[in-house]
Amino acid sequence: MVRYWWSKAEEGLASARREFEAGSFSFAMNRLYYAAFYGVSALLMEHDLSFKKHSGVRAAFHQQFIKTGVLDRKWGRLYDQLFEDRQEGDYVVFISFEPDYVESQLTQCTRFLEQLRPLIASFS
Numbered sequence: 001m002v003r004y005w006w007s008k009a010e011e012g013l014a015s016a017r018r019e020f021e022a023g024s025f026s027f028a029m030n031r032l033y034y035a036a037f038y039g040v041s042a043l044l045m046e047h048d049l050s051f052k053k054h055s056g057v058r059a060a061f062h063q064q065f066i067k068t069g070v071l072d073r074k075w076g077r078l079y080d081q082l083f084e085d086r087q088e089g090d091y092v093v094f095i096s097f098e099p100d101y102v103e104s105q106l107t108q109c110t111r112f113l114e115q116l117r118p119l120i121a122s123f124s
Contacts, residue, residue, distance in 0.1 A: 002122045005042035009035050009113055020106055025097040026089035032102075032109045033086035036079055039113045046120045058083065065119075075115055078108050 012035030019028035037054065040061045044050060047064065051057045058079065066076035082105065088095050 002042050002045045002120060005038050005045055006117075006120065006122075009037075009039035009042060011035075012038055013109060013113060016106055016109070020099075020102055023099075025099060025102045026095065028102050029082075029085045029089045029097055029105065032105055033082040036082050036109055036112055039116045040079065043116050043119055046122065054083070070119070071115060075112055078112055081105075082109065 012031050016028045016031035016035060019025075019031055037057065040057055041050070043065070044057065044060055049060050049064070051060060061079060062076050065071045066073055085097070085105065089097065
């Protein structure tokens with residue numbers, strides 16, 4: 001299951017890159033959030049934690065990895081921002097994202113996943 005969720009994270013990141021390159025910035029933001037979500041889900045699954053709701057995944061991620069100092073707080077803020085961006089992109093009428101912002105988030109999400117991967121024993 002851990003490897004399954006991690007492969008979904010990698011697929012999501014690749015999809016975000018394609019959407020960005022196509023100029024579909026809202027869709028890129030959606031895929032960035034899901035790349036992060038799937039990566040966090042793999043990490044939590046590695047620790048025998050799973051949740052049915054996005055809110056549960058976010059709460060557990062913060063509790064288990066951010067508040068404990070395993071990961072820097074900036075990664076918790078990024079995850080939360082990706083969630084908010086996805087919400088806006090999916091549900092706010094006439095929302096648009098600037099290309100520079102999306103490109104920056106793409107870079108940060110890539111780094112985020114790079115931070116998570118070593119914490120997953122299946123890949124050690």
